[in-house]
Amino acid sequence: MAANQLRRTSMLTTRRSALIGAGSAMTLAACGSRSPRAAGDVIAAGQPAALLIWAVARDRLAGWPRRPSTGALAALPDLAATLPELGALGGGGQPANLEAMAALRPRLVIDYGDTDAEDHALGDRMKTRLGVDWRLIDGALTKIPEAIREAGELLDVSRSVAGLADEAAAVLDRWHRAPAGSTFYYARGVDGLETGFQGSLATEAFEGAGWTNVAGESRDIGRVTREQVAAWDPEVLVTMSPAFTESVRHDPVWRTRRGGQRRRLLLLPDHPFGWIDRPPSINRLLACAWLADPEGAPLTIAGLTRRLYGMVPAEVPMPQWIR
């Protein structure tokens, strides 16, 4: 036990030196001789994987691909703020310093997201370069329970995450059986003219719950014009941006439908992580739970945020219908 502890301490020193040498871990450098915590041994390839590992076995997470915002860190348990920012090993975001990653001597790298040939090829390449096992878990929204179970097995915590996986499965089951919802337009960006088209990851939570995304005939994320939004005439504007909400709440062009009725505006929480994307990870379960049963959701969401993020239920934000 003592030898194990000694080896771990020695490894930590090496890790810190290597990271400081690589100039990529200011958090650790700033800590001086006081080690904030024993770093985990699992690296997240991107932020979606980091959220999955955080939910399943947060003490095993070696660092954030991208450090959450100050506000998000304040809502998460203290452990979150002590983790260094490591950069991402694929996809978007600041790229990681591979040498600093290797110096951490991780046991495993987990990627969570698309599972097409390109993602497998990235995994193979990184496995060779880092000399570390790389596991790619399917990030489909409907496969969140399976992803939780798979991550639990990889991190040797199958038993403790079984409850979360079952809860996720129950939420998705209710979400899938939700009655048809309204037509909606998902407004992203400061001017609300970026949107997720039908079938995009960003709108999957709403579309799966029977809501109709008015933005069709294109793919993924794109920009549209305000006239196009008016022509689509959605019943509801969905956004996660308080700034956009504030700028359009009294704007008749955005808030008036073609027939003259008032268009509803739904502000979803973006804190500590987005409810329908940003990043597209298990955080989307919260939107599914709310969409499945808006009235009865608070209890479910309080339980989920505690299990996914370790948040105190009293601090859980809820969606708001803006007048």
Place this chain on the structure above:
Amino acid sequence: MSRLRGSLLPALLVLLTLAGAFLVLATGPLGVTPDALLTAVAGQGAPEAELALALRGPRLLAALTCGAALAGAGAGFQILFRNPLAAPDLLGVSSGAGLGAALALLLGAGAALVQGAAFAGGLAAGTLALACAALTRSGDGRLALILCGVVAGALASAGLGLVVVVAEPYSQLPSITYWLLGSFTRATMPEAVGAVVPVAAGAAALIWLGFRLDILSLGDEQARSLGLPARPLRLLALAAAALMTSSAVAVAGVVGWIGLLAPHAARLIVGERAGRLIPASMALGGLFALVIDRLATAFGPAEIPVGLLSAAIGAPAFLILFVATSRRS
């Protein structure tokens, strides 16, 4: 021929620009007919037509203003530097505006603040280039201006690169990318009107300079021998062009090629004299911006970034113009 150049062709240009403006106003996904729109202009339209007018008006104004501003600034730079490859970004203004907007988006600012930050960033880069050039004593200062513009642009581009690297990849990065690729549709009417004022001031200064610009293009010594205060006038012209560029980029993002293509085309029509070249370039720039704005939404609901379209159309058009003029000369 000279009469054609003097009055008929400029009039034709204005007519074409008006036709382009009508095309943008009269078509769109709401499907409002032109006569319904005209009724709305008169203030007695159906709600649907009034909505279409409220949505198309700012777009039309933004496209016209930005196209005219970039083309006018490009013409001004080309005359001053006696260089047909001079473009509005010569002083690093576009890169500075891009950096300002990207920083504002990174900090989560709203749309109006993003526009303000872009405007300030563009002016800051232009001021930096002018200030650095003022410190040098190389001839009439044109080379120093070009080099200092390159330095200011490179510094701003490096800063922009840094912002792109640290931006959140799922929300901030797409917003920054779309902003940089350009769009005439994001401006609201107050924002579009806000751009008209500095653009009009810059254009008025350039047009007032008129024949003085022609003389300045001959060099400082020649200008002084004709009694013109060369340095202050050049500074005024550069500041006016930088103001116009910065205002345009703040509204529309980085839209290239207009400032290069429109003055070349205008030169074929009205000749080299600044007094005619600058207004004609502005009319052509506005027309070109209207055309790419219409094309941007012509192929489906997703908007094609106007920066991409202006390059895709402007680059080959510029090449054709260049070949045609070089053969003629």
